[in-house]
Amino acid sequence: MSEQITNVLMAGVGGQGILLASEILSEAAMLAGFDVKKSEIHGMSQRGGCVVSHVRYGRQVFSPIVPEGEGDILFGFELMETCRSLPLLKPGGAVVVNDLRILPPSVLMGQEPYPDGLVERIKARFPDFQLLDGQHVAEQAGNVRAANTVLLGAVSKRLNIAEQFWMRALEKMVPPKALDVNRKAFQLGRES
Amino acid sequence: MKEILSGNEAIARGAFEAGCLVACAYPGTPSTEILENTIKYKEIDSSWAPNEKVALEVAIGASFGGGRALCTMKHVGVNVAADPLFTLAYTGVRGGLVLVVADDPEMHSSQNEQDSRNYSKFAKVPMLEPSDSQECKEFTRLAFELSEQYDMPVMLKSCTRISHGKSIVELEERVSGLPAPKLEKNPAKLVMLPGNARVRHPLVEESLQKLSHAGSKMAINRSELRDRSIGIITAGVSYQYVREVLPNASTLKLGMVNPLPYDLIREFAAQVEKVYVVEELDPFIELQVRAMGINAVGKEIIPLCGELTPGRLRSAFGLPQTTPVPAEKLPGRPPNMCPGCPHRGVFFALNQLKAYVTGDIGCYTLGFMPPLSAMDTCVCMGASIGMATGVTKVVADQEKKKVVAVIGDSTFLHTGINGLMDMVYNQSPATVVILDNSITAMTGRQDNPASGFTLMDAPAPAINIPLLCTSLGVKNIRVINPLDLEETKRVLAEEMERPETSVIITNKPCVLIKREGVFQKGPVYAIEDDTCTGCRACLKIGCPAIEWRPAADGGKKGKAYIDPLLCTGCDVCRQLCKFDAIGSKK
Known part of the structure; x- marks a missing residue:
């Protein structure tokens, strides 16, 4: 196993299920035999604030947070929050982002517009870019609520964790009655 | 396993x-x-x-x-x-x-x-x-x-x-x-x-x-000798950042930070050329190491404020940073009260009444945020009531009426009761609002002595907050529905005017309570596009379920829109609409 640490960032808004997605990734990495550390701030997340989760895995992981400018892949649940986290990525890092806008208070109140052209701005800086309509694909899998699993599937392609470990992690972390839909959502994301 | x-x-x-x-x-x-x-x-x-x-x-x-x-x-x-x-x-x-x-x-x-x-x-x-x-x-x-x-x-x-x-x-x-x-x-x-x-x-x-x-002999205090030109004494999460950023440096990792293992520190310092102490916040280890006569470098380079990160540690040691893309200027996303939160109407009314609000610690501290902007102080758990008493001791009579303490049920039971005792005993004319949402909400909905359940989810006697206030000697106690804006504002105005201690208790639960039969979602509301004049009155409560939609043709008049997935049917926005454009979809 190489000394290389893989640094994954997940950014979005409280209530989007980022914690669960980062836990599935951590579990899969552990099952694949890696050391894993995960960190995020969840004090105010339930009140609609931004959330960034850091997952790091490799032979031996020290810092629980991704060193600034060393993220390998940014997994965005919401466009503006993805953009906000770009400084954490390394030059040439990859971005997989859900095509979703959640309006912050100042935009809801009509004080300023939601920024334009975010997709183009991200793509210009990080050409290794994938935009996904997680909700739409999740509907095809049978439940719009499985959007995170679709995204996780798309991210999984880029990570050196074999598919069997992802499946075992899903089995452990997802409630049994939602498992079939989530397996399907993961596959659709992986094929996207 | x-x-x-x-x-x-x-x-x-x-x-x-x-x-x-x-x-x-x-x-x-x-x-x-x-x-x-x-x-x-x-x-x-x-x-x-x-x-x-x-x-x-x-x-x-x-x-x-x-x-x-x-x-x-x-x-x-x-x-x-x-x-x-x-x-x-x-x-x-x-x-x-x-x-x-x-x-x-x-x-x-x-x-x-x-x-x-x-x-x-x-x-x-x-x-x-x-x-x-x-x-x-x-x-x-x-x-x-x-x-x-x-x-x-x-x-x-x-x-x-x-x-x-x-x-x-x-x-x-x-x-x-x-x-x-x-x-x-x-x-x-x-x-x-x-x-x-x-x-x-x-x-x-x-x-x-x-x-x-x-x-000095415990395994949790561990000297790891690598490159001896630098020796770093560190503990806790700071150790991880040191290993990340300076993988070749020698480290003395302390698992016990009080008392310090002086013999081991002396031994380590003697084995390395230059001693550094890397710790978050205060120079706790550093000052003791220096008092031992060891010339250690610490807070000259390590920040005193905030947490450490690998990047901050790199800057401290003058190491090159990976050049990240510059931060984008984007609208902020501060935390906000939930859609349907029973605190919202109270702060809306306090803002309208131009109250001087001594605040406290909980979800309702978000009443400080615009557009509600109705909190003037926040110091510590339970402080609101004692501080309101103090303010009324010094300001002119006309200003005393403006003083309102705001505190949640859990914070009131934590350390607010003593403040209320004092307020009654020393006869402050201030008004206290107890925002009773039946749970300790901010930390993630924990039960408390007034919620009727224990941590183990077993039924428990629930403290009757109005009766408790009565027993403390409060003569003026009003229980209100905070989702009724007219009632909330009227009762607040009446009690603020009264030259005696009064307590107003709100009686609607937190919308996040999952226990059956506590929070009931009402019918979802919608805005009738033809009736909405675009006056923006409903935006003044800062509800995350209400969105301003600018006119499609770029004209001046936009409309408000309610997200049916977020609306809880609390009815507060309907009461603000002078044109009857908001109604429930029964």
Whole structure:
């Protein structure tokens, strides 16, 4: 196993299920035999604030947070929050982002517009870019609520964790009655 | 067996493995989840106390009864529990007693970033500091053992990154064969009157010295010699950043930060050319190392404020940074009260009445945020009421009427009751609003003595807050529906005008309560496009379910829109619409 640490960032808004997605990734990495550390701030997340989760895995992981400018892949649940986290990525890092806008208070109140052209701005800086309509694909899998699993599937392609470990992690972390839909959502994301 | 656990889950697991019988706490970020995890182990009696002082006293009682006891709190909780803590250091323990304190450097969810390590020195209590989840579990077990071996309470210091970070932990079995708790009298040790305390104090000093010597041989204090030109003394999460950023430097990793293992520090300092101390917040280790006559570099380069990160450590050591893309200028996303939150209408009314609001700690502190903008002070748990009394003592009569204290149910029971006693006793004309949403909401919906349930989800007697206020001598008590804006504003105005103490209690539950029959979602509301004039009145409550949609043709007139997935049917926005454009979709 190489000394290389893989640094994954997940950014979005409280209530989007980022914690669960980062836990599935951590579990899969552990099952694949890696050391894993995960960190995020969840004090105010339930009140609609931004959330960034850091997952790091490799032979031996020290810092629980991704060193600034060393993220390998940014997994965005919401466009503006993805953009906000770009400084954490390394030059040439990859971005997989859900095509979703959640309006912050100042935009809801009509004080300023939601920024334009975010997709183009991200793509210009990080050409290794994938935009996904997680909700739409999740509907095809049978439940719009499985959007995170679709995204996780798309991210999984880029990570050196074999598919069997992802499946075992899903089995452990997802409630049994939602498992079939989530397996399907993961596959659709992986094929996207 | 291996599992990925958060630091908090690992501490709970460590307490279980150590044979802990009692766990008691008041919730506080980032410590809350420890007790939410001890409840998974039926061998541990886990409970929420009304405040940290009571929580520690319960743990002390359990220890004196002969059982191992855990008490947990956030850093500022120790301020509340400091009174028993300092004397507990003198009595020592019977069953091992571990006090977990979780600091919040960077103030992700706190009003200050005090460094709890100072308490361990001040109170003369040993302190261990883990650097990942595996150590959280191991150090918790060790803390119980040291507590009994040295007859001292032991503190375990965590922080947000450790408590809420997750890493791999190897699980072990629960220890067995601990002596069964039973009553045993020992007044010379447990009754801290001056005569007894004078005997105990020198014993405490002696134990700390012994522990410092023993610490130099403990495996948790570890000298790792690599490149000897730099030797870094560090502990906790800072150790991880040092290993990340300076992988070749020699390190002295301290698992015990009070008392410091002086012999080991001296030995390490002699083996390296230049000594650095890397620690978050105060120069706690650094000052002691310097007092030993070791010329260490610390806070000249390491920030005094906020948490460390690998990048900040790199800057401190003048190492090159990876050039990231510059931060984009984007609209902020501050936390906000939930759609349907019963606090919203109260702050809307307080804003309209131009009240001077002494605030307190909870979700309602968000009443400070625009557009509600109706909070003028926030200091600590329970402070709102005492401060309102103080303000009315100095300002002119006309201004006294503007003074309103705002406090939640859990915070009122935590330390607000004493403030209200004082307000009645000393006859302040201020008004107190108790925002009773039937739960401790901000920390993630924990039960409290007024919610009717225990931490173990068993029914419990619920404190009747209006009756409690009556018994304290409050003559003017009004219970209102905070979702009725007219009533809320009228009652507030009446009670603010009254030249006597009055208490207004709101009676709607938190919208996040999942327990059946508590919060009822109403029919979802919608805005009739043809009737909406685009006056923006409904936007003044800052509800996340209401969105301003500018006109499609770029013209001046936009319309408001309600997101049906977020609306809870609280009805507050309808009351603000003068054009009857908002209605429920029954």
